[in-house]
Amino acid sequence: MRWLRHLFAPSAHSVFPEASLERIAHAIADGERTHGGQVMFAVESDLALSSLWKGVTPRQRAGHAFALLRTWDTEANNGVLVYLLLADHAIEIVADRGLHGRVEAEQWQRICTHLRTKLGEGEYEAAVLVAIAGVSQLLARHFPADPERPRGNELPDRPQLIDGAGG
Numbered sequence: 001m002r003w004l005r006h007l008f009a010p011s012a013h014s015v016f017p018e019a020s021l022e023r024i025a026h027a028i029a030d031g032e033r034t035h036g037g038q039v040m041f042a043v044e045s046d047l048a049l050s051s052l053w054k055g056v057t058p059r060q061r062a063g064h065a066f067a068l069l070r071t072w073d074t075e076a077n078n079g080v081l082v083y084l085l086l087a088d089h090a091i092e093i094v095a096d097r098g099l100h101g102r103v104e105a106e107q108w109q110r111i112c113t114h115l116r117t118k119l120g121e122g123e124y125e126a127a128v129l130v131a132i133a134g135v136s137q138l139l140a141r142h143f144p145a146d147p148e149r150p151r152g153n154e155l156p157d158r159p160q161l162i163d164g165a166g167g
Helices: 002-007 018-032 049-053 056-069 104-122 124-142
Strands: 038-044 079-085 090-095 160-164
Touching: 002 160, 018 038, 038 056, 038 124, 056 079, 056 090, 056 160, 079 104, 079 124, 090 104, 090 160, 104 124
Parallel strands: 038 079, 038 160
Antiparallel strands: 079 090
16 A cells, blocks of 8 residues: 555645745754754655665665765764655654764654644644754754854755655
């Protein structure tokens, strides 16, 4: 049945229209002013049939997206990817190695649980905005902004719409 969900998944553009993408990008930028980390949001409508045939899990795909989008490529190794796979109703947070040992899995899971609840209510944009705020709060706790050493934006703030057809 999974392949049917992927075949008939809503498009990321229909769930997140342009105005919504802009508001999410602003939320990411605003959050990054409070910490020294980098946050990315990526949404994928569905996976390629070849990926489904291979049994690729949402977690595996999120890890691939983390690498594909170069979320790992930050000076302090503190990039965080919030990944949403619409067809599977899957939410994954992938954090770079600079956050390991600092943020507990339960803290990431709380953000995912709240995001899943809001998504289930059809509040896609609001759900993502709350998740971005939660990730930013965790990053601010462990990587507070340093006004003495402002850092450039290492990753794009604009949400990334991934085309799953590429596998």
